[in-house]
Amino acid sequence: MNKGFSVERGLQRGRIRLQTGFLYINREDGEQYQLIEYLDEDSQVLIRNIHTQQSKIASIHQLDNVVVNEREDLSIDLSEIGDEYWNKALKKYEAIKPLLNEEQYDPTSVEAHAEKIGVSKRTLYRWIQAYNSIGSVAGLVDRKRGWSEGNSRLNKEQNELVNQVINDFYLHKQRPSIEQTIREVQRVANLKGIESPSRRTIRKRILSISEEERLRKRGQKEKAKNKFTPKPNHFPNVDFPLSVIQIDHTPVDLIIVDNKYRKPIGRPYLTLAMDIYSRMITGYYLSLDEPSVTSVAMCIARSILPKERLLLDHNVKGEWNVFGYPNKIHVDNGADFRSLDLSKSCEAHNIALEFRPVGRPEFGGHIERVIGTFMKEVHGLSGTTFSNIKQKDNYNSESEAVMTLDEFEAWLLNYIVNVYHKRTHSALGVSPVQKWRLGIFGDKDHVGCGYPQLPKDEQTLLLDFLPSKKRTIQHNGVTIDGLRYYDVALNMHINDSDEKGKSKEFLFRYDPRNIGRIWFYDPKLKRYFPIPFADQSLPDMSIWEYKQVRQFLKNKDEKLIHSQQIHDALTEMRERVERSAQLTKKARRQAQRQKVHAKSEVVIPTAIPDSNAIETVKVPTSHLLSDSEFTFGEIE
Known part of the structure; x- marks a missing residue:
């Protein structure tokens, strides 16, 4: 083995969940910090050292989990997990899927669901806990010998107490704050002689409530109805950033030239990913080869990873603070999207791969429209092929071509971050970047979802998709x-x-x-x-x-x-x-x-x-x- 290598750490598919009040390791100094506040600027947060109590501003990309929940027996390549084990894990996931919201904390709901599917309540709790330990289907793969069951849950009295206060106090038209609700849980627990759950547990329980329920039960029924009732040409269940992204391919309406002779070599292909909630572009993949399953996989990986280095490498000034795991990826029914390897890679990272149903306008072609918008801008470049013969007329695309692939990619990046993201979107009424920030940070009328989850290890993510x-x-x-x-x-x-x-x-x-x-x-x-x-x-x-x-x-x-x-x-x-x-x-x-x-x-x-x-x-x-x-x- 090469000198200097450590073999103590294997593949890691855990996620870094960023949430105010939680503790993290700062990779720069190795110290523990509490996340105090999101700063709506360059992915910055305010953190406080738990030992010195000194606060400072840091990038979210410097933070790591204090406790690693990664299962060592899953520190293996996806292909090493047999189909029998994987399919069994998927069946467990389907069993607990209806409870992966606030209902998982309601003993009555868990007990009723356990009876419905024919398993014990204890088994259902164990599956939920295993899933939450990693945040993906991989956590439900049967454990190998010798592994413990993890941390204990709240006892029945604590669960009932928290549920009661949330239902009677927080979900009220007076709209008390999360901090007031935490204090109310502590007060009632003291009166009943029960040990109060931690502030972190109470906050997590409150934040797990869907925005629809929060609006409806806190005296904003009309707003909930307007926001969450499906409408034609509006994608359903898109409530926050990265709840759904769409991916599609297109040949670019542009002839490019080679680097050496500056002579035409044809059209490149673009694979584009877009967040439906905000219309932000989450990632792309540009190639001289026709689209394939690898084009899709590489676009997904780029969507999840931070973009700072990408902008730096192409010398593009601007911000593209979009990263993190999507909940669902929505695609058409092409063969490149139906690869079993791609499906398994998505499942391993808890990403649902969904195919567009035929004849359902509410699932609309958002990505096709944004690709159309992009191509209209491309039609202004020298060497464009336009979109049809009538538009092209007597224009000689090849003789007018001037841009290399690298030059076009730099143009594309600049257009994405400095034009498209900042321009008011007709369907949103605000720019995509404003909508994204609203979904992340919220305002007086909206509850933000916080920063998206990041991959614990980028190398594992990339290898999983190769x-x-x-x-x-x-x-x-x-x-x-x-x-x-x-x-x-x-x-x-x-x-x-x-x-x-x-x-x-x-x-x-x-x-x-x-x-x-x-x-x-x-x-x-x-x-x-x-x-x-x-x-x-x-x-x-x-x-x-x-x-x-x-x-x-x-x-x-x-x-x-x-x-x-x-x-x-x-x-x-x-x-x-x-x-x-x-x-x-x-x-x-x-x-x-x-x-x-x-x-x-x-x-x-x-x-x-x-x-x-x-x-x-x-x-x-x-x-x-x-x-x-x-x-x-x-x-x-």
Whole structure:
């Protein structure tokens, strides 16, 4: 194992839940702080050191959970969780789903539901607790031997007390504050001689009440009716930011040019994600290749992750403080959205993947309309194809084309953050960024939902969405589609057999844009290690190039029998492309793909490092913070 690496931490799918009054670790100094207040500026919060009582302003991205609820037995790749265990977890989730709101704290509701589905109340509570420990379906996967059941719940008297005060005091037309309600719980508990639940528990219970119930029972029935009654062309159950996002693809109405010769190479493709509540763009994916399931997965990951580095890499000044897990992703019925791998990845991170029902206007094509808005702006750029022949008229798109893919991406980013997000939206009456802030922070008439939840570990999130293969490990390494990979990390698993004596297969994930390195999941250490080509003389290449190499050799009536053929064929192909790049658009596009693949590399840990030593490798930016293309294709 490489010196300086820690194997004590594995994959982590927990979430960081930001809520005022809660305690967090500040990654900068390792001290514990209480979150005091959200500051509506650059994802900033006011925190107070619990030891020194000194307050300061910090970024939410500096905060981490004090107590890690991550289950060690789930520190594994998703593919390692068998279908039997996963399907059982999904059945548990469906059983508790009706209770994943304020009803989970109501013993009467839990008991009635337990009787309805034919399980004990204790079992139902255990499932709810397991789900809440991680915040996703993964928490419901059967535990391995030796694990405890976690923290105890409130006792019956405390539950009844909190429910009574909330129903009789908080949900009243006088509209008392949360702080007043906490004091009332403490007062009644003292009168009854009951130990009061913590302020944190009471606050959490109050915040779990839906906005509809809160408005209705606090004397605002008309507002609740107007806001939550479904209307034609209005997406139902969109009550707060990231409750639903929509994703769709489009070819961009623009001819772009290559970086070297500045000659036209065709239209790029855009995958776009939008928050229905605020109309904020949550993420995008720009590529020279046709949309695929990987386009969707990469767009989802970019939606969840912070965007500061993305703006910095493209030198775009502005703010894009949109991040966090969506509750639901709404898509059309295309094959790229119906991938089982994509569905499982979403389930693992507690994201519902929902397909648009036919003939239901209330589920409206919000994303199609915003794509239409974007393309109208693109029609003002040199090289636009417009949206139809009539609009194009005598305009020669290719001769007018001037923008490279990188230049267009910078334009797109600037348009998103500095124009679209700040312009008043006709359906909202305010700008998307104003609507987003209202949903997050609230005002005197609205209860904000607070900052969205962040992934505990970005690396786990990204690996969960990458494609994978299973292969056996031999003395010379592992072979995937004729390419051999080797590293000492494979040695302890050479010729391993399963309990039936058959050769054991291991999981490998790969970046389709650069298959010069794959990621090996070690089931014993429960972590990933990069495995390079066994023949170090082979250059990095994409799946797209490798498939062309194999076809190139086939056309020459040669069989692929050794790595030198790959090296020679790839070199010859690239030289041919370079020579013909000035002559043909297809060749220029091919050359540009190759440059984009090789261009943008960032340093990421080869394993999750400890705080004292980090050893790194370069891999392509398929982790989405700055890349502009990620070629994907299945190897036969």
